[in-house]
Amino acid sequence: MALLEVNNLEVCFGLRKGEVKALRNIDFKIERGERIGIVGESGAGKSVLGFSIINLISQPGYVSQGEVMFEGQNLAKMNHQQLRSIRGNRISMIFQDPMMTLNPVLTIGDQMVECLMEHRTISKQDARNIAVQKLQQVYIPSPETRLDQYPHELSGGMRQRVVIAIGLLMDPDIIIADEPTTALDVTIQAEIMELMLELCERNNVALILITHDLGVVSQVTQRTFVMYAGRIIEQGPTKEIINDAQHPYTQGLINALPQMGVRGKRLHQIRGAMPSLQSVPVGCAFRERCDYAIENCSHNVPDFTESGGCKVACHMVAELKREEQAVKLEIKGGAQ
Template sequence: MSEPVLRVEELRTHFFTKAGVVKAVDDVSFIVNRGEVMGLVGESGSGKSMTGYSLMGLIDPPGRIVGGRILLDGIDVIKLSGEEMRQMRGNRVAMIFQDPMMTLNPVLRIDTQMIEAIVAHRKVSAGDAHAMAAAALSKVGIPSPEERLSAYPHQFSGGMRQRVAIAIALLNKPDLIIADEPTTALDVTIQGQILYEMQKLTRETGAAVIWITHDLSVVAGLADQVSVMYAGRIVEQGTAEQVLGRPRHPYTRGLLDSVPANNARGARLKQIPGMTPSLLDLPPGCPFRERCSYAQSDCARTPLMRPLTAGQSVRCHHPLA
């Protein structure tokens, strides 16, 4: 395969709050190949959304990218100027958010919100932009797109709004789409439709996807590669088969065990004891050791990411067999 669409190297995004430094993203590296779907999995507060925002250049003060490289098509986006960054956003990289009820502006018509996304990046006539918007809507399965273009967001259901958001993300044929839990706020049936739609569309357009989620069942059906994040770091990485089929990090194991479908019927549901540690002035050592039943004294040393088998690597002193 050719050069990857995205190569993230040792990305660090820290938040400088009055209470101290929050290392929301700490030494994160991964690669996304062209046309591939990478699942970025973790609990709330694990830094997966912040990783996505860092890639988009949407980190607001007091947050700041303090280190690393984000190579998009070989160009380091961290070094781009504000204007170059804006031109990249929504053009080369697009993002879809969690709650479709909130992401569309309630007082602007759908066509306004679509057309502005086109003309922000290239010079097209109003008529052409309108036609492109209509085509994009019909592509995501919205019936009678011409009529729907002049509707307002509140006239759409949640699933339909997410389709509109996806249509907007695809408008400029981006190389990479960052999907930040786009199905979490939707019904299961709608979830299925949106997943199917995304899969189909990304295959058609060849866009790579970073699918941020806490839902392992979504990742299982969708992702080629999986990265598991915990406390701002990636703790396990590999193909979907490897990570989900044979997890080597105790945390990944715990996450998989927490999925009710994986438990025997009637048995008490498993859970990971404790909760995610505060990222504020995190002490050295493995951040998961407090909750880990395999932890030993050497876990007080910070583990490094190390490859185990081809393609699968783990950040643990005592990986599972």
């Protein structure tokens, strides 16, 4: 049994103009110690998916369909009290802005000790000792001194390390990291991601990394899910997706990376913009931005097709696979 299994998950937001589906037909599994990446443009539904896993969707949002199974328990059906034993304990979440996680009027030590004593029956001194150990794990110098400091006294990179240490406090089985390096400079970004990779490998912790940066995904994750307009449109081993992307949208994301550009020329960009979730077009949501759209794209939502070691939701790819199969059968028939 997988550590976490998401089945046919749908999330809706009730607005005055009617319901809006933010997530549609999300299916995936993650094993213990596995690292997956969820990528896509802003508005694709990445963060909503992260919040949905631990049932943190606020009204007017709600899980309208599907299940999130964690070791046989459906998190989507749990009440607030039941979820308190899971959130921050078995499943931790790291947010993109550390100041949204850290309380500015409490010291780092107070916040870490409070978290430990909420979930474990230990003394305050034992909790403080564990907090020091976790700060040491994330390579924060003079951890005993840092415990008595307030968040504003630390640099951005140091605050993010503290947030990661808090995420590791309860020795979780899964860490959900939502754009954990967005507010940091490039050098600190690399350090933080190397740190997270090291900690996950050392402690056999599963990681769900939510990001728009394919470069980060390629360095840290083993499998990748590409999202567009609330759906997963391509999934597979990260190396396969980076080296041989099958979906036109994923190809566009990779071609838009600065290192893929030609010196002196404009960077590649995908034309147009992602549709509003209130007006997702019929058929393939990406068709109006796609250079390879065919007639079927205007009428039907594409199913997954296996191609190049990945699963791709694209009518064009499915058509090419059918043509390839037909040619193989023709050659085989001729040989006989």
